[in-house]
Amino acid sequence: MLLFAHGIVGRADLPIPETLFGAAAAAVLVVSFVALALGWSRPKLKALSTKDLFVLPRAVEVVLGALGVAVFLITVYAGIAGTSGQSDNLAPTMVYVIFWVAVPFASLLFGNVWALLSPWRAVGRATGWTAARFGALPEPLEYRLGRFPAAAGLFAFAICELCWAKATEPAPLAILMLVYFVVMLIGMSLYGVEAWTRNADAFGVFFGLIASLSAVGRRAGRLYLRVPFSGASWLAPVAGTSVLLVISIGSTAFDGAKEGALFNDLAQDLQRFFHDLGLSLGTSLELGFVVGLAGAVAIVAAIWILGMLGMRPPEGVDRRALARAFAHTLVPIAAGYLVAHYFSLLAYNGQDLWRLASDPLGTGANLFGGAERSIDYGVVSATGIWYVQVGALVVGHVAGLVLAHDRALEVYGSARMATRSQIVMLVLMVAFTCLGLWLLSAALNA
Numbered sequence: 427m428l429l430f431a432h433g434i435v436g437r438a439d440l441p442i443p444e445t446l447f448g449a450a451a452a453a454v455l456v457v458s459f460v461a462l463a464l465g466w467s468r469p470k471l472k473a474l475s476t477k478d479l480f481v482l483p484r485a486v487e488v489v490l491g492a493l494g495v496a497v498f499l500i501t502v503y504a505g506i507a508g509t510s511g512q513s514d515n516l517a518p519t520m521v522y523v524i525f526w527v528a529v530p531f532a533s534l535l536f537g538n539v540w541a542l543l544s545p546w547r548a549v550g551r552a553t554g555w556t557a558a559r560f561g562a563l564p565e566p567l568e569y570r571l572g573r574f575p576a577a578a579g580l581f582a583f584a585i586c587e588l589c590w591a592k593a594t595e596p597a598p599l600a601i602l603m604l605v606y607f608v609v610m611l612i613g614m615s616l617y618g619v620e621a622w623t624r625n626a627d628a629f630g631v632f633f634g635l636i637a638s639l640s641a642v643g644r645r646a647g648r649l650y651l652r653v654p655f656s657g658a659s660w661l662a663p664v665a666g667t668s669v670l671l672v673i674s675i676g677s678t679a680f681d682g683a684k685e686g687a688l689f690n691d692l693a694q695d696l697q698r699f700f701h702d703l704g705l706s707l708g709t710s711l712e713l714g715f716v717v718g719l720a721g722a723v724a725i726v727a728a729i730w731i732l733g734m735l736g737m738r739p740p741e742g743v744d745r746r747a748l749a750r751a752f753a754h755t756l757v758p759i760a761a762g763y764l765v766a767h768y769f770s771l772l773a774y775n776g777q778d779l780w781r782l783a784s785d786p787l788g789t790g791a792n793l794f795g796g797a798e799r800s801i802d803y804g805v806v807s808a809t810g811i812w813y814v815q816v817g818a819l820v821v822g823h824v825a826g827l828v829l830a831h832d833r834a835l836e837v838y839g840s841a842r843m844a845t846r847s848q849i850v851m852l853v854l855m856v857a858f859t860c861l862g863l864w865l866l867s868a869a870l871n872a
Contacts, residue, residue, distance in 0.1 A: 451816065451819065451820050451823075451859050451860075451863060452856050452859060452860065454820055454824065455820075455823055455824065455827065455852060455855050455856055455859060456852065456856075458824045458827055458828075459827060459831075459848065459852045462827065462828065462831040462845075462848075463831075463841075463845040463848075466831055466832070466835070466841075467835070467841040468835055468841070469832050469833075469835045469836045470832060471653075471656045471659035471828075471829070471832045472659055472660065474652065474653050474656050476643070476650045476651060476652045477650060477651040477652075478648060478649075478650045479648070479649040479650055479651060480648070480649055481647050481648045481649075482644065482647055482648070482649055484647075486542075487542055490542040490543055491542065491543070491544075491545075491547070491548030491551070491552070492548065493543065494542075494543035494544055494545040494548055495545040495548055495549060497520070497543075497545075498545035498603070498607070499545075500516070500786065501516060501517050501520045501521065501600070501603065502517070502600045502603050502604060503600075504516040504517045504520075504596065504600075504786040504787055505517035505596040505597055505599050505600025505601075505603070506596075506597055506600045506601075507787060508596055508786060508787030508788050508789070509596070509787060509788030509789065510595060510596060510597065511596075511788055512594060512595060512596065514782075514785070514788035515596040515782070515786075515787070515788050516782040516783065516786035516787070517596045517599050517600055518594055518595075518596060518599060519775060519778055519779060519782055520779075520782075521599060521603070522587060522594070523771060523772065523775045523776055523778075523779070524776070524779060525629075526583075526587070526768075527764075527768045527771055527772045527776070528772055528776060529543075529629075529633055530632075530633055530636045530761070530764055531765070531772060533633050533634075533636045533637040533640060534636060534637070534639055534640055534761060534765075535640060535642075536640065536642050537637050537640045537642035537643055537644055537649070538633065538634050538637035538640075538644060539633075539637070540629065540630060540633040540634070540637075541623075541630070541633075541634065541644075544623065544627075544629075544630060545607070546607055546610035546611060546614070546623075546627070547610075547614075547619060547623050547627075547630065549611065550610070550611065550614040550615075550619040550622075550623075551619050554619060566616065566617050566618035566621065567616050567617050568617075569617045569618070569621040569622065569625060569626075571625065571626060571666075572625065572664055572665030572666035572667075573625050573626070573631055573664050573665065573666030573667050573669070573670050574665070574666040574669065575613075575625070575626035575628075575666075576625060576626050576627060576628045576630075576631040576632070576666065576670050577628075577666050577669040577670040577673055578628075579606075579626075579627070579628030579629075580628040580629075580632060580670055580673050580674060580677075581673050581677070581723070582628075583628060583629075584673065584677035584680075584719060585716060585719065586599075586602060587677075587681075588677065588680060588681055588684070588715060588719060589712050589715035589716045589719055590712055591708065591712060610622070610623075610627060613626050613627075625664065628670075631670060632670060632674060635658075635661070635667070635670075635671070635754075635757050635760070636757065636760070636761050636764070637657075638657040638658040638660070638661055638754075638757060639654065639655050639657065639658055639757060639758055639761055639825070640654065640657065641653070641654045643657050655758060655825045655828065655829065658754045658755075658757045658758065658829055659754065659829060659832060659833065661753075661754045661757070663747075663750035663751055663753065663754075664750070665750065667750070667753040667754070668730065668749060668750070668753035668756060671753065671756035671757060671759075671760050672723060672726050672727045672730055672756065673723055674760040674763070674764070675726045675756070675759060675760050675763050675858070676719070676722045676723030676724070676725065676726040676727070677719060677722070677723065678760075678763040678764060678767050678768075679722050679725075679726060679763065679861060679862070679865055680718055680719045680721075680722035680723070681767060682767055682862075682865030683718070683722060683865055684715075684718070689718060692714075692718065693711065693714045693715065693718060695714075696710070696711075696713070696714030696717055696718070697710045697711045697714045698710075699714075700713045700714060726858075729854060729857050729858065729861075730756070730854070732850075732854075733850050733851060733853070733854035734748065734749045734752070736849075736850030736853075737752075737847045737848075737850055737851070738847065740837060740838050740839075740843070743837065748837070751833060751837055752830060752833055752851075754829060754833070755826045755827075755829045755830040755833070755851070756826070757826075757829075758821075758822040758823070758825035758826045758829065759822050759823060759826050759855075759858055760822075761818075761822055762818045762819045762820075762821065762822020762823060762825075762862070763819070763822070763862055765814070765815075765818035765822075766814070766815035766816075766818040766819050766862060767815075767865075769811060769814050769815060769818070770806075770811045773805060773806050773811070774801055774803060774805070775801070777799070777801045777802060777805070778799075778801055780794070780796040780799050781796050781797055781798075781799040781800075783796065784796040784797040784799075785797045816863065819859055819862045819863060820859065823855045823856075823858060823859045826851075826855055826858075827848070827851065827852065827855055830848055830851045831844065831845075831848055831851075834847050834848050834851075
């Protein structure tokens with residue numbers, strides 16, 4: 427199985443015990459909750475002003491879309507035609523480091539960059555534009571599936587990344603990329619490019635949600651600046667959004683739990699169970715990982731459901747609508763978990779892109795003069811990574827509290843009722859923060 431440095435390298439030299447970090451993080455959340463209750467008495471986020479920047483030229487969109495298609499094809503070709511060695515083939519690093527980690531990091535900084543780079547969206551739009559020039563296109567089907575297809579796609583990707591060893595090998599990975607591309611083309615042809623990519627494309631939806639936290643937004647082709655995190659308050663309450671975000675948080679939590687001793691013991695028990703059923707040791711371990719992944723998602727889902735059940739719906743609003751109204755509060759939590767868990771992966775393994783781009787097939791080529799480059803693990807210390815991780819978790823959960831409080835003021839119409847409803851949300855945020863810090867400390871001491 428592909429072993430990227432998902433955890434920190436080396437042991438951090440912390441000035442205070444890890445438990446005190448957890449207590450301090452919980453205290454920050456409590457203080458933030460009190461401050462919101464005392465000083466934020468009416469909805470504000472949707473009323474915040476924005477500053478227009480400029481219209482993104484159509485030519486730039488075309489060039490970026492073509493770039494996305496080119497990188498996709500090069501990655502697929504490297505996976506199929508290149509060496510089978512995972513560390514020397516471009517495909518695994520491009521998918522599991524650059525695509526899965528660098529793109530959401532860029533989305534936090536620069537907005538929804540994936541909408542411009544997505545290869546299947548670019549091909550779908552180009553195909554639709556060309557077809558329209560030669561005759562009328564049939565009306566697309568009405569899309570009614572919510573974001574459940576995207577949630578299923580994200581869970582499948584988590585299985586490939588964390589559970590299925592074959593999916594980290596270059597050739598099978600390239601085939602999976604092509605399969606997903608074809609599925610996206612079929613979906614876009616049936617339901618339309620925008621309806622499909624904004625709801626059913628696992629990565630288009632997830633990266634778009636992460637981008638809502640960015641200070642850079644895009645509306646009708648025009649870029650504008652906004653207060654960071656405020657864009658999430660404008661997200662539409664689409665069915666399946668909370669499911670997708672719970673899967674994101676749960677899969678990231680599972681990736682962290684894999685590095686600790688607790689899950690290692692459970693994984694061995696699950697491996698023995700499946701092996702006793704007649705399966706090979708390798709397959710048994712993979713199925714044990716799938717069970718562990720599903721369990722981690724179920725735990726996060728249980729925390730979220732309990733949080734929602736603890737909120738009394740206002741008159742005329744059912745619990746399902748209430749849960750959808752607050753689903754966007756999970757976005758900064760998912761982003762916080764992602765940054766905390768994958769920062770070291772990007773900081774270290776991201777450096778390897780230059781070497782792999784110089785020799786994408788692993789054949790000894792040196793196209794850009796970087797084939798001899800090695801990873802500098804001194805670029806950031808283990809202690810520095812720990813501070814980034816804790817900071818990401820705390821900022822993400824405080825942002826979730828702010829989004830939840832502002833939405834509660836909209837839903838309940840009363841500052842007192844909104845504050846009462848958010849007591850359970852505070853407990854929810856503390857639970858997510860403690861879970862995240864526990865997973866980080868487990869990796870720290872592994």
